[in-house]
Amino acid sequence: MSTLRLLSKVSIEGVSLSIAIVIFAILGFSLFSVVGAGLAYLGIRALMRSWVLDHPLPSPMQVFVYMLALFGLIGAIQFIVFAAVLIAAFLLKEVKLKAPTVDGLIESAKMAFIGFVMPILGLVLPIIPFYETARKFRYDVAGALALLVLVIIGVVALHTATPTASAGNAGLLTIGGMFNDVFAGVWGPLSLSNPLIWVGIIAYEEFIGRVTPFANAMFTILHLPSRLLYGLKVSGFELYAVGIAFLVLMAINFGARWLWSLYQKHGIVVSIMGHAFYNAGVSAFIDLIKGNMLDAMALLFIGLVGFLYSLGRRVI
Numbered sequence: 001m002s003t004l005r006l007l008s009k010v011s012i013e014g015v016s017l018s019i020a021i022v023i024f025a026i027l028g029f030s031l032f033s034v035v036g037a038g039l040a041y042l043g044i045r046a047l048m049r050s051w052v053l054d055h056p057l058p059s060p061m062q063v064f065v066y067m068l069a070l071f072g073l074i075g076a077i078q079f080i081v082f083a084a085v086l087i088a089a090f091l092l093k094e095v096k097l098k099a100p101t102v103d104g105l106i107e108s109a110k111m112a113f114i115g116f117v118m119p120i121l122g123l124v125l126p127i128i129p130f131y132e133t134a135r136k137f138r139y140d141v142a143g144a145l146a147l148l149v150l151v152i153i154g155v156v157a158l159h160t161a162t163p164t165a166s167a168g169n170a171g172l173l174t175i176g177g178m179f180n181d182v183f184a185g186v187w188g189p190l191s192l193s194n195p196l197i198w199v200g201i202i203a204y205e206e207f208i209g210r211v212t213p214f215a216n217a218m219f220t221i222l223h224l225p226s227r228l229l230y231g232l233k234v235s236g237f238e239l240y241a242v243g244i245a246f247l248v249l250m251a252i253n254f255g256a257r258w259l260w261s262l263y264q265k266h267g268i269v270v271s272i273m274g275h276a277f278y279n280a281g282v283s284a285f286i287d288l289i290k291g292n293m294l295d296a297m298a299l300l301f302i303g304l305v306g307f308l309y310s311l312g313r314r315v316i
Contacts, residue, residue, distance in 0.1 A: 046147060
């Protein structure tokens with residue numbers, strides 16, 4: 001086995017083991033948390049392999065700092081410190097800072113449409129999580145099977161423990177779901193359906209989660225602690241909590257692949273805008289549930305324009 005392949009295996013196993021430990025840290029030790037952690041270990045291994053096996057690997061220290069960021073998320077504040085260190089030490093020199101083009105900005109708007117439909121195809125009719133799971137069979141059969149079990153558990157949990165189409169559940173697909181009950185308005189001050197509100201909120205995620213394939217994998221994985229806590233809150237059952245978290249992670253990973261494509265073609269500015277449009281699209285769907293039609297229709301129109309524009313460029 002080559003040194004590069006051995007390093008890849010060690011990095012993947014290390015991150016997967018960290019996920020299992022984080023699950024124990026949040027849920028404690030019980031029969032069901034042990035089962036959930038075991039399935040999560042296998043599932044994360046498959047997810048990691050889908051991103052990193054065919055791409056350059058980060059340094060061991062970068063992997064270590066990402067793992068510290070993962071643990072820091074349990075305490076929230078520490079994560080910001082580690083994220084800042086990560087950006088300063090490893091990633092700024094690698095960021096593609098390209099001047100945004102009209103094509104790139106229009107194409108980024110398609111993420112509003114993806115964000116708008118994600119609560120439906122990601123949670124209500126969980127087509128995307130099953131699709132993402134199916135993609136992992138080419139990298140790790142055991143891990144893909146574990147993901148399949150977790151997604152099924154998550155679907156059952158989310159459909160029985162709490163109404164699936166509620167605004168709170170849809171908000172799981174963005175980092176700002178917790179703010180939806182605090183801010184309100186029709187594209188007014190601090191309206192979460194306004195993409196410009198999201199630019200600064202999610203920019204740090206793009207810097208630490210979009211620059212390399214490994215960073216994209218960690219972008220998905222770093223969402224786990226908050227989703228795990230939510231799953232435990234709504235279900236009260238350890239295995240259900242893990243299932244809900246992975247159901248959401250598979251949907252987030254789908255969005256990450258679209259954002260990675262934007263970043264590769266257009267650079268960090270466009271990927272930040274795409275991420276902002278995505279979160280605004282999810283928020284617009286939540287507004288639609290609450291009866292705020294204008295926000296939803298405006299974001300849906302913008303997103304469809306961007307999506308059709310991107311599709312048209314591929315056809316041509």
